[in-house]
Amino acid sequence: MTESNVQQSDIAVEMRDIVKRFPGVIANDHVTFIAKRGEIHALLGENGAGKSTLMNVLAGLYAPEEGEIFINGRKMTFHSPRDAIEAGVGMVHQHFRLVPTLTVVENVVLGLDEPRFKLNLEEATQKIEALAEQYGLKITPDAFIWQLSVGEQQRVEIIKALYRGAQILILDEPTAVLTPQETVELFSTLRSMAAKGHTIIFISHKLDEVTAISDRVTVLRAGKVVAVVEAKDVTKEKLAELMVGRPVIFRLEKPEVAPGQEVLRAEDLHALNNKGLPALKGVSFTVRAHEIVGVAGVSGNGQAELSEALYGLRPLQKGKIYLNGQNITKAPTREIIRQGVAQVPEDRHKEGSIGDMDLAENLILKNYRQPPISRGPVISWKYVFDFAKTLIRRFDVKAPGIHTRARLLSGGNLQKLILARELSSDPALIIAMHPTQGLDVGATESVRELLLQERSKGAAILLISEDLDEVMQLSDRILVIYEGEIMGEVPADRADRNEIGLMMAGARQETLNHHETVAA
Amino acid sequence: MNQPSFSERLPRISFERRLTAPWWLAWVIPIASVTLALLTGALIIASQGVNPWEAYKAMFMGAFGSGFGMAETLVKAIPLMLAGLGVSIAFRMKLWNIGAEGQLWMGAWAAAGVGLYLYPAWHLPPWLAITLMMLAAMLAGGLWGAIPGLLKGVLQVNEIITSLMLNYVAISWVLYFVDILWRDPGGLGFPNTALLDRAIWLPKLTWIPFLPPGNRVHFGLIIAIVAAVILWFLLNRTKWGYEVRVIGENPEAARHAGMPIVRNIILVMIVSGALAGLAGMAEMSGVAHRLQRGLSPGYGYTAIIVAWLAKLNPFGVLLVAVLFGGLLVAGDQIQLTMNLPRSISDILQGLILFFVLGGEIFSRYRIRIR
Numbered sequence A: 001m002t003e004s005n006v007q008q009s010d011i012a013v014e015m016r017d018i019v020k021r022f023p024g025v026i027a028n029d030h031v032t033f034i035a036k037r038g039e040i041h042a043l044l045g046e047n048g049a050g051k052s053t054l055m056n057v058l059a060g061l062y063a064p065e066e067g068e069i070f071i072n073g074r075k076m077t078f079h080s081p082r083d084a085i086e087a088g089v090g091m092v093h094q095h096f097r098l099v100p101t102l103t104v105v106e107n108v109v110l111g112l113d114e115p116r117f118k119l120n121l122e123e124a125t126q127k128i129e130a131l132a133e134q135y136g137l138k139i140t141p142d143a144f145i146w147q148l149s150v151g152e153q154q155r156v157e158i159i160k161a162l163y164r165g166a167q168i169l170i171l172d173e174p175t176a177v178l179t180p181q182e183t184v185e186l187f188s189t190l191r192s193m194a195a196k197g198h199t200i201i202f203i204s205h206k207l208d209e210v211t212a213i214s215d216r217v218t219v220l221r222a223g224k225v226v227a228v229v230e231a232k233d234v235t236k237e238k239l240a241e242l243m244v245g246r247p248v249i250f251r252l253e254k255p256e257v258a259p260g261q262e263v264l265r266a267e268d269l270h271a272l273n274n275k276g277l278p279a280l281k282g283v284s285f286t287v288r289a290h291e292i293v294g295v296a297g298v299s300g301n302g303q304a305e306l307s308e309a310l311y312g313l314r315p316l317q318k319g320k321i322y323l324n325g326q327n328i329t330k331a332p333t334r335e336i337i338r339q340g341v342a343q344v345p346e347d348r349h350k351e352g353s354i355g356d357m358d359l360a361e362n363l364i365l366k367n368y369r370q371p372p373i374s375r376g377p378v379i380s381w382k383y384v385f386d387f388a389k390t391l392i393r394r395f396d397v398k399a400p401g402i403h404t405r406a407r408l409l410s411g412g413n414l415q416k417l418i419l420a421r422e423l424s425s426d427p428a429l430i431i432a433m434h435p436t437q438g439l440d441v442g443a444t445e446s447v448r449e450l451l452l453q454e455r456s457k458g459a460a461i462l463l464i465s466e467d468l469d470e471v472m473q474l475s476d477r478i479l480v481i482y483e484g485e486i487m488g489e490v491p492a493d494r495a496d497r498n499e500i501g502l503m504m505a506g507a508r509q510e511t512l513n514h515h516e517t518v519a520a
Numbered sequence B: 001m002n003q004p005s006f007s008e009r010l011p012r013i014s015f016e017r018r019l020t021a022p023w024w025l026a027w028v029i030p031i032a033s034v035t036l037a038l039l040t041g042a043l044i045i046a047s048q049g050v051n052p053w054e055a056y057k058a059m060f061m062g063a064f065g066s067g068f069g070m071a072e073t074l075v076k077a078i079p080l081m082l083a084g085l086g087v088s089i090a091f092r093m094k095l096w097n098i099g100a101e102g103q104l105w106m107g108a109w110a111a112a113g114v115g116l117y118l119y120p121a122w123h124l125p126p127w128l129a130i131t132l133m134m135l136a137a138m139l140a141g142g143l144w145g146a147i148p149g150l151l152k153g154v155l156q157v158n159e160i161i162t163s164l165m166l167n168y169v170a171i172s173w174v175l176y177f178v179d180i181l182w183r184d185p186g187g188l189g190f191p192n193t194a195l196l197d198r199a200i201w202l203p204k205l206t207w208i209p210f211l212p213p214g215n216r217v218h219f220g221l222i223i224a225i226v227a228a229v230i231l232w233f234l235l236n237r238t239k240w241g242y243e244v245r246v247i248g249e250n251p252e253a254a255r256h257a258g259m260p261i262v263r264n265i266i267l268v269m270i271v272s273g274a275l276a277g278l279a280g281m282a283e284m285s286g287v288a289h290r291l292q293r294g295l296s297p298g299y300g301y302t303a304i305i306v307a308w309l310a311k312l313n314p315f316g317v318l319l320v321a322v323l324f325g326g327l328l329v330a331g332d333q334i335q336l337t338m339n340l341p342r343s344i345s346d347i348l349q350g351l352i353l354f355f356v357l358g359g360e361i362f363s364r365y366r367i368r369i370r
Ligand SMILES: Nc1ncnc2c1ncn2[C@@H]1O[C@H](COP(=O)(O)OP(=O)(O)OP(=O)(O)O)[C@@H](O)[C@H]1O
Pocket: A022, A023, A025, A026, A027, A045, A046, A047, A048, A049, A050, A051, A052, A053, A054, A398, A399, A408, A409, A410, A411, A412, A413, A438, A440, B019, B020
């Protein structure tokens, strides 16, 4: 930071009066955004407020209709991400843009102009290792991308930006997909980058993180800037109020409901993952009506495979599944859906939606076989459109209309679309994988509210989430999964964060009980 | 951070993905592509010592300039329409069926069997014989399509290769019948079967206005239009069509919705093959009136181009098929009048496909040269 006296000012990024329109929406409406050198700047706002759009403008992906961009005081016109990266602006998107079949090094040098004809991977490897060392990014240069966890892939994206000389690094919801441990590591990297004079702009819906790591916060609402504040001056509640425009109550009423009959029974489930390795090793549990059972665990410990196995998408090697007492172990997905099982899948783009089809067509994905959506072989689109309009309104999906293609929705709104489809069907069992991922505070609260309502109505809910707060807040019982095994089960009212944390790291409950009695 | 890079010396071409495309691009790009294809074709024509402008004029007039030309254009368009519809439904599900040619031949073969042997043997009324010929053609084409479908659905064998290979098998199979088993003994040594009884030729559409008397446009045109309407309805209005579209767009989401993917792969290949088979029946019973060598000058392959240019839209297929039918007629025309090889129309077909496929890059990417 000592060299800052070289520059006339310490403003790294200035976006002035940016306007970006899409058919039917003004995503950015005269937005002025300033980030200083060496600061961590959070960008906050409701789903669809225009955060990703603004950052895509800064990263050269979108050309704004109006407005100017200054980098280090120099006016810039970006025609492409290439121009932006040349000016020192790098972006890590929410969906990584890495080639799975190439190694880390190959991905980093991919698309670079230098060297133009002959690749020198060794030199690149050394440079990558140096960068990794400098910023505390743990990375294996010659590993293939497909071998890496989400957190590792994100590090590759960061290295990729740094390798290209990014001084200004944009991260779009970087922590949405990270484990708590990975989040801690990411933040320490970001801090060390900021200390070396980089400017970090990051988008997040997790207000705790925002207040914890950022220096300043810009809040967008409906495409406009509503506040720029020093992070140390504000509380989480104040930020939420700025975003939504009215006070947000962070208290969730969890009504006392006595659990009903057993709805789901899983007995000794064994299944393989996509690489053919054991992912579930004898998982057994039950979920009753009026009950939310949380599955806590670091992602990649068999949660996705569990969700798929229960939904008939992954063959079991061993074990049995009963739904309302009926054996559905070998039932096809279509039958499981018919029996009233809803699923919020892990990957909303790949598994949960069809990007190039419109919202109405996306909303009937699970119930297109049922009257009155279809009668006999024919779909009644008239009914579908009314149905879709109702759901869009009820679940507050922000979109120009039901004929918008799903891929044009903002991240949070796409998640809402999926939830609208799955929760509106009066399900008997809901298998929900991180249902609030990418949702803003308001939407998160309303989704949690909805899950509790479904619980009151008598649904059995399996809540698979990495967000321990969410699991503890909503669940009646908590299962902890580690390497495909259930480490233990705790009733939510007696749940202890430490105990759960230890089990998430592989300690068995039996071995912990000893401590518990001592402590008590 | 902003060191000048040394590669500035060479011009740099980069493809940049478009996140948004202006609405007019969807129209400008295909028109520009076809124009470029015609310009390139003009160079080739000029290299033959013929004035390209004159040649194009003659081609256009030949295909669309007279009632007779128009009628011939429609005649050639009929098999392209039917086979193109077949290809388009398979492509909708990202099943790359390039076996329409073989499926067409199998359809023609089955229809010829019914017309030449069952019809006289069973003393069928002609309308029933024609119906049976259509059914037999659809069955044979459908089964021929089902083979790559089964292999793909059950064993994940690449359908491009199997469907292509089966074209050669089908043609050899049919020619074995044409040349040996069903060969017309009174055929003066020509490799073809006997003529079908006149009563079971597809009726001519003599009532169409503007077309000259004695034209060859036949009932196949009605079949094709009806097929397009049915296909459109199936795709856009039924559960099955919805499944086909979802599986084509995102098979993983389809799996999560419990859609029967393997069954639909096989089913779509059967429908696709059945439509191509119908094209073969129409050509055999409506135009050639017999099974013969050269029954199809590659309609099944041209149908792929037709389906693609029509963006897989059933009504688009009808329209584009007429244009390509015209191109075939024009090819014959200029061979006679301008002393150009008939293959000019093949070359133009290829160029159009090439440029249209190439042009699609521009709708997804922006190209910048610095
Ligand atoms: N390519 C596009 N075409 C049309 N509309 C778009 C496009 N990209 C974004 N939008 C719309 O612009 C608005 C702002 O979207 P944006 O992705 O910037 O929201 P966001 O603030 O990042 O929300 P989230 O928190 O849900 O990710 C939304 O209404 C969205 O539907």
